[in-house]
Amino acid sequence: MNTTTNANLFSRLFDGLDDPNRLAIEQLDGSRISYGDLIARAGQMANVLVERGVRPGDRVAAQTEKSVSALVLYLATVRAGGVYLPLNTAYTLNELEYFITDAEPSLVVCDPAKLDGIKAIAAKVETLDASGKGSLTEAADKAAKEFATVPRANNDLAAILYTSGTTGRSKGAMLSHDNLASNSYSLVDYWRFTDKDVLIHALPIYHTHGLFVASNVTLFARASMIFLPKFDPDAILKLMARATVMMGVPTFYTRLLQNPGLNKDATKHMRLFISGSAPLLADTHREWSARTGHAVLERYGMTETNMNTSNPYDGDRVPGAVGFALPGVTVRVTDPETGKELARETIGMIEVKGPNVFQGYWRMPEKTKSEFRGDGFFITGDLGKIDDKGYVHILGRGKDLVISGGFNVYPKEIESEIDAMPGVIESAVIGVPHADFGEGVTAVLVCSKGADVSEASVLKALDGRLAKFKMPKRVFVVDELPRNAMGKVQKNILRDTYKDIYAK
Ligand code: AMP
Numbered sequence: 001m002n003t004t005t006n007a008n009l010f011s012r013l014f015d016g017l018d019d020p021n022r023l024a025i026e027q028l029d030g031s032r033i034s035y036g037d038l039i040a041r042a043g044q045m046a047n048v049l050v051e052r053g054v055r056p057g058d059r060v061a062a063q064t065e066k067s068v069s070a071l072v073l074y075l076a077t078v079r080a081g082g083v084y085l086p087l088n089t090a091y092t093l094n095e096l097e098y099f100i101t102d103a104e105p106s107l108v109v110c111d112p113a114k115l116d117g118i119k120a121i122a123a124k125v126e127t128l129d130a131s132g133k134g135s136l137t138e139a140a141d142k143a144a145k146e147f148a149t150v151p152r153a154n155n156d157l158a159a160i161l162y163t164s165g166t167t168g169r170s171k172g173a174m175l176s177h178d179n180l181a182s183n184s185y186s187l188v189d190y191w192r193f194t195d196k197d198v199l200i201h202a203l204p205i206y207h208t209h210g211l212f213v214a215s216n217v218t219l220f221a222r223a224s225m226i227f228l229p230k231f232d233p234d235a236i237l238k239l240m241a242r243a244t245v246m247m248g249v250p251t252f253y254t255r256l257l258q259n260p261g262l263n264k265d266a267t268k269h270m271r272l273f274i275s276g277s278a279p280l281l282a283d284t285h286r287e288w289s290a291r292t293g294h295a296v297l298e299r300y301g302m303t304e305t306n307m308n309t310s311n312p313y314d315g316d317r318v319p320g321a322v323g324f325a326l327p328g329v330t331v332r333v334t335d336p337e338t339g340k341e342l343a344r345e346t347i348g349m350i351e352v353k354g355p356n357v358f359q360g361y362w363r364m365p366e367k368t369k370s371e372f373r374g375d376g377f378f379i380t381g382d383l384g385k386i387d388d389k390g391y392v393h394i395l396g397r398g399k400d401l402v403i404s405g406g407f408n409v410y411p412k413e414i415e416s417e418i419d420a421m422p423g424v425i426e427s428a429v430i431g432v433p434h435a436d437f438g439e440g441v442t443a444v445l446v447c448s449k450g451a452d453v454s455e456a457s458v459l460k461a462l463d464g465r466l467a468k469f470k471m472p473k474r475v476f477v478v479d480e481l482p483r484n485a486m487g488k489v490q491k492n493i494l495r496d497t498y499k500d501i502y503a504k
Contacts (some may be wrong), residue, residue: 008152009177010079013219014039022195022226025068028235033068035222038075038090038131043147044140045076051143052107052124056081056150059160061105061122063087063096063114066131066205066229070358071215073109074159075206078177081150084159085172086206090485093117099162103172109136130229154178161208161303164484170364180404185227186326191272192313193245193298197223200239200246202231208303208484211279211472212246237261238381239482245272250280253288253296267292272313276301276322278294278488279412281419281426298322301501302310305378310390320416322389328410329354331384332377336398336435339373342385347395347410351377352383383410400491402431404439407469411491414462418443421461423451428481429472430494442501443472444494446480453477474501 006015020036033041054060061078062085064070077084085103085380087096093114100108100121108122111129118125127134152158158180160172199218203210218225226239236246246252253275253486256262267273272316276299289295301307308331311323327329329352333342336349357378360368371379383401384394395412402409411429418427425446431439448455455475461504462471482493 005158006149006151007154007177007181008078008149009147009158009181009216009439010012010042010075010082012181013075013216013343015100019034022222024219025071025225025227027227028069035219040145041069041072042075042139043145044077044143045072045136046080046147046200047143048126048139049076049082049107049137051139052126054082054106056086056152057157058107059083059085059103060107060109061087061100061103062109062128062207063086063089063091064111065089065130066210066227067128067129067130069132069134069137071205071227073128073136074211074215078158079147079149081152081156083157083174086159086161086211088164088206089204093121098169098494099172100428103160108330109134111126127289133201152177155359155503157359159211161211164488171364171367174359174362176359177308179358180212180216180358182328183326184212184316185221186328186356187307187310188221188334189212189216190310190313190326191217191245191274192257193217193223194222195222197221197245197271197503198243200222200228200236200243201225202228202236202245202251202252204230204485207248207277208227208301208306209247209486213276213301213307231255233259235265240267241272242269242297245274246270247274247276249277250275250284251483251487253280253284256497257287257291262291264291264408266295272297274299278308279320282319282416283419285317290403299345301378302381303354304358305316305354305380308352308354308356308380311391321387321393323392324390325392326354326356329356330377331386333384335473336383344386344388345406347383347385349398350380350381350382350394353377397491400430402429402439402441402443402486404431404434405437405469409441413473414441414443414466417462417465418445418458420455421458423447423453424458426481428489428491428494430498432490432495432498432501434473437473440502441470442472442498443475444481444498445475445477447477474498 024035026032107124110118112127112218126136155176158177160177162170207209234356273296295317299310313315333348342348395410414429415427427445432442434440
């Protein structure tokens with residue numbers, strides 16, 4: 001195999017680079033890393049990985065703070081033919097033990113603070129701290145920059161990302177070189193990325209959004225990114241004066257909207273705002289448009305599939321919808337029981353097929369089999385519909401569906417009604433054990449300061465707007481909803497908090 005036919009993501013990202021001096025990454029301290037530097041640093045680190053015994057197909061697990069070195073570790077692992085396995089920085093040692101035992105990485109890279117604990121559970125460990133320094137970079141600094149990228153085939157694994165696992169054990173989604181490359185190519189095209197783009201990168205890089213969507217798309221386009229260690233609304237607002245694109249989770253948008261400096265002038269250099277990983281409230285979409293003149297482009301994806309759908313670049317970016325299937329991806333909605341395809345506008349299970357869809361769950365062949373249909377469609381677990389214009393709408397995870405008195409209640413439908421009430425910022429509707437109904441529909445909401453919203457006022461406003469079986473039996477007003485780092489509302493926590501409210 002020569003380099004032009006090498007399916008290794010690294011070769012596909014960097015072969016044929018026109019100008020090594022082209023800027024790839026800049027940081028808030030003013031440091032700038034060119035494409036040439038990035039390739040050289042990945043070469044040095046790949047040499048260290050090989051020297052530490054990483055062979056093609058071996059896993060390299062990393063629980064590190066976000067830094068350019070951590071991104072280089074991802075690129076180096078892929079370049080060496082290894083399988084990159086990033087781990088959420090929030091995981092405790094106890095949780096890490098599960099991942100390390102399950103994935104059997106040949107090398108673990110962690111923060112120096114966790115070194116002793118990890119040494120007890122992993123054979124080979126290197127360190128990398130928040131500033132991107134550690135035993136790994138010390139060794140890499142001395143290593144040769146040249147490294148022959150290891151040839152890989154399309155379906156060889158490039159990464160394993162564990163799903164967040166809110167129900168049961170977390171599963172390792174196996175992603176191939178072609179899964180990642182094909183999706184990035186599509187997105188560069190769909191979102192019109194060019195080498196003139198400057199991306200504000202404030203997402204974590206242990207998740208598909210920040211690692212693959214943001215980083216791969218930027219590098220494929222030969223664009224550059226401003227790498228922020230974390231989400232910082234003030235810094236982002238300033239950066240908008242010279243950046244062109246921001247990718248964020250919905251909380252980025254709601255938090256930025258709280259900043260009085262956000263207006264048309266502050267965003268006039270930007271060409272695109274993209275949101276995903278959790279639903280962007282239609283209200284947030286509208287408010288953002290009104291304040292900035294930019295319609296946020298919402299897309300839908302998941303760890304297992306990369307990106308599936310996107311609102312159009314040209315044409316209507318519909319608030320509350322996630323757009324059309326990306327080129328090469330097929331999305332259908334089926335009856336969850338029979339798998340039969342449903343007509344437009346009918347709610348069912350979202351299924352996807354395409355080069356973006358993963359290779360299965362690590363060492364879980366039975367689980368993998370049960371999540372695919374015989375014709376190759378992956379059952380996403382998300383409920384939704386395709387409207388008569390072809391836009392996909394997500395109505396929530398299947399496991400969040402409430403079944404009350406034998407009737408299906410789709411939380412999003414009730415949340416949309418509640419969110420539209422004056423004084424309500426957002427809401428989450430959950431099902432809680434109920435002796436008579438199986439589950440009792442329960443609403444938890446957040447209101448703006450001083451708003452005159454109560455359980456009685458919400459129930460009164462919903463009366464007549466919703467069928468009786470969909471009406472919440474209880475309504476709770478709270479200060480904020482529990483969210484994970486990607487901005488997803490953690491309904492499992494809410495279900496736990498309110499689990500006894502209907503106990504007799
Ligand atoms: P993750 O694997 O952590 O990326 O989570 C994937 C899940 O996030 C999907 O299955 C959806 O439930 C949800 N999700 C991602 N993007 C969106 C979106 N734009 N709107 C609604 N839900 C989304």
